[in-house]
Amino acid sequence: MTRTTTYLLGILITILAGIFLYLKLCSSCGTQMVAEEPVTEEIVPAAPEASSYPFAFRDGDYAYNVNDNYNFKVSSSTILMPLSQKVSDGITSLKGFLSENANKVMNVTGYYKADETNTSAFPNLGLARANAVKNHLVKNGIPSTQINTMGALMDDMVPKEDTYLGPVAYGITETAVDAEEELNALFDKIVANPLVLYFETGEASINLTPEQRQKVADISRYLDKVPSAKAQVVGHTDNTGRRASNIALGQGRADFAKAYLSQNGIADAKIVATSKGPDAPVASNTTDEGKAKNRRTVVTLMK
Missing domain, CATH: 3.30.1330.60 (OmpA-like domain)
Structure with a gap:
């Protein structure tokens, strides 16, 4: 084999090796690059925080306030039992206070939302809830003569799953002069x-x-x-x-x-x-x- 032939053969081998390495190592070469769509993460709005009302009342120096209360299912006036020990202790405290102050009354206001279903015999679910609380207080020794019940619309309430936490408010007042x-x-x-x-x-x-x-x-x-x-x-x-x-x-x-x-x-x-x-x-x-x-x-x- 002549020197010229050997030289040409070397050039050919070099070209073939280059083509092989090009195809092997550059898999994306010769193809059109497509820009990837940016990945956007779906933002899920945070669930509103459940409302919660305390078992709280005050009259002068006497006061009781705990972050627990009577709880009710949505569209229900049945108290969820058992009550917390803090609420039970508050009932005992209230009983003693009202016993020593016969001229005082506890005003119990039950809350309700307009979209709740009222199956009770009362004009609204708030009054039905207040009545249920009143009956429980009476069972615990507080005279019904010292309890007033009312209902109030509270559309800002937010349940925790299917339960309202303490949809009841309290206040202590004097007995009305013209009550009789x-x-x-x-x-x-x-x-x-x-x-x-x-x-x-x-x-x-x-x-x-x-x-x-x-x-x-x-x-x-x-x-x-x-x-x-x-x-x-x-x-x-x-x-x-x-x-x-x-x-x-x-x-x-x-x-x-x-x-x-x-x-x-x-x-x-x-x-x-x-x-x-x-x-x-x-x-x-x-x-x-x-x-x-x-x-x-x-x-x-x-x-």
Whole structure:
């Protein structure tokens, strides 16, 4: 092999080796570079912090304040148990204070939101919650005569999952000077325009109008303030069938209404259920419309 041939062969080998190394080591060479899309991280808004109201009240030098309270599920007026020890201690403290200050009353205000479902017998869920707290305080020895209950709309409340933390506020005030006159007026109002329910014995629930819910609240308030008072529930029927059967039917309706009121926080011992059957009609039994009006249950007050 001549020197020229050897020289040319070396050049060829060098070129081939260069092409091989170029293709091997530069895999992206000869291809168009595409800019990658910037990765954006989705920003999830932070959940609002749950609202929480303390078990707190003050009167002059006397004060109690702990970051615990009565808790309730959304759209419910049933207290979640057990209570914290701090709240239980506060109830004991409040009982002692009110016992030594008979001229003082505890104002309990229950909060509610407009989008909650109110299945109670009270005008709003806040008042129903306040009534539940009142009943618990009474069970722990605080007289109902020293407790006022109210409801207030609080749409700023934020639940913790499905629970409101302490949707109840408290305040201690003096007993109203005209309290007795106010109660007498309330009694006359209820007796003159009692709560009248129309339903059949077998119904599983009672659906009240706003006006009827307010009557329940008025009756409950009077019973709280006048220990000797009772709610009188009387069942009535039309004259279809035997009198004895209608007396029993009227009693069944009265007992059903009594159970409903009791479930909504009016003490069972404060309710007297009786029947007059067909004996006290308010309309003629000769028409279907008249019979429907006679099939009623009347809830009023008795001293």
